[in-house]
Amino acid sequence: MQKFLRSERLPLHLMLLPSLAILAVYSYWPMAGIMIAFEKYIPTKGLFGSPWVGLRNFKYLFYLPDTQRVIINTLSIASMKIVAGLIVPIVIALLLNEVRKSMFKRAFQTLVYLPHFLSWVILGGILIDLLSPSNGLVNQALGVFGIQPIFFLGDNNWFQFILVSSDVWKEFGFNTIVYLAALTGINPTLYEAASIDGANRLRQAWHVTMPGIMPIAILMVTLSIGNVLNAGFDQIFNLYSTPVYESGDIIDTLVYRLGILQAQYGLATAVGLLKSTVSLILIACSYFLAYRFANYRIF
């Protein structure tokens, strides 16, 4: 003990202490709170006093009509976002790479990642206004072509499309930068060699540029696997309404309604636990794959 107190490493332990305390309380203690999933939780009796019900909450979930719907919605919205969020930035980065005027490049970048920094509350407010069927700008524009107003945010046929496209709209600028950074790292002599061999611009893009950004693209995909159960709570919560629960209700919004609004703590915690467990497996796999194939380490 004496030795430890005089150790030159003691300050290092002390520096970590405040952070560890915060993590212990707000990250690790909630992990213990998972017990709620196996209890009929009564707030006044607390975590240890509430009656134990075993797997009853989980069984009940199987009979809940919403369960199947939210799982399908979550998976389909999240995977569409992952695919679109991968393709669009790559295409834009390739097109932007063909631009020679650096002024134009810089102006473009400045404009396109502005939405990334605005919250979904603000963007939600903007989208609600733009897509309004009565006087929204989008429906007015469609009206010019004789198309009847569409209630985009209230129509199950359109809702997922709006979610995916507005998410791409918000994030593509940010992700384009990542690929653009990879593009500038490609050795220019490769292009020269290709053009001497008679490759035109398109073939150069295919045979030099694409392989050049492949590692970072693979990395982005593997890391996004962990997000398959995150369909974007912030966005959906600010855009959805009861008529579009059928196409827009996801795991996280269900947990919110069950747990916070209806106070069905056991049930909501059970849903959350299932989600966290599957996410853990997916994230572990994706980090392992990213490490194997892209030599990526988080620390």
Add this chain to the structure above:
Amino acid sequence: MVSHTSISRKIFVVCNYTFLMALSLLCVLPLVHIFAVSLSSGAAASAGVVKLWPVDFTTAAYENIFNKPQYFTAFWVSVKRVLLGTSINLLLTITAAYPLSKDSSYFRARTVYVWIFVITILFSGGLIPWFMTVKATGLMDTIWALILPSAVPVFNVILLLNFFRSLPKELEESARMDGAGHMMILWKFYVPLSLPALATITLFSMVGHWNSWFDGLILMNNPDNYPMQTFLQTIIISKDPRFLSAQEAELLLNMSDRTSNAAQIYVAALPILLVYPFLQRFFVKGIVMGSVKE
């Protein structure tokens, strides 16, 4: 590079510029449109004649905001949150990243500590147990509920520890020879050398705090404690009638929801728009910093 200026190439270049220009406008025009709506008369806005320029210019919607005490209260809560939250985030990020950046051969406990941090990214108890914990620690309806639960931004810690590891080891070694302790090395060498990285982290943390709304929604029972974004969420998105007095409802009828919503959106987005030039300068660096490791 050999440049071909064939006809097809020229056509491609023109199309490419046009497409990219249209795309960048697509990102900004919605914001311009809403701004135009916020400065138009209610009648023009509800008739849908406002496009990209205000019609019947008026600042009534903004004046209405300035007459609303709740709006100022929410703004103030947000300002407090950004200032307090960002400083605490920054302090904890620095003090955690430094020990974790040490080699495990020197600081053997490092491996264990790193895992303690990383596990929190991999697994969480979920919303309900987290909510119960915040409640149990007595933070509900205090500003600390918005600050303490997210006081340790683990991703930033990892970002900064990777940056610390890229600093030259010789500096630290020579300082240690001269008898400098860890505190001295951290504040006299590491921190001054990492200013760009710290600026990035600070800006991200500020934006994160300003934009957060969900924690305010579930952790504050009294709407007077709502930060800006939560307040906006409840009036624009959920249209909570609690916030409308009879007099205001009448005012809104005269002025239309649309202009008032647009103006409120703008006031809430203004701080972000103001720091945006700095943000975008740092954030490319930030991305590169996070992805490049030795």
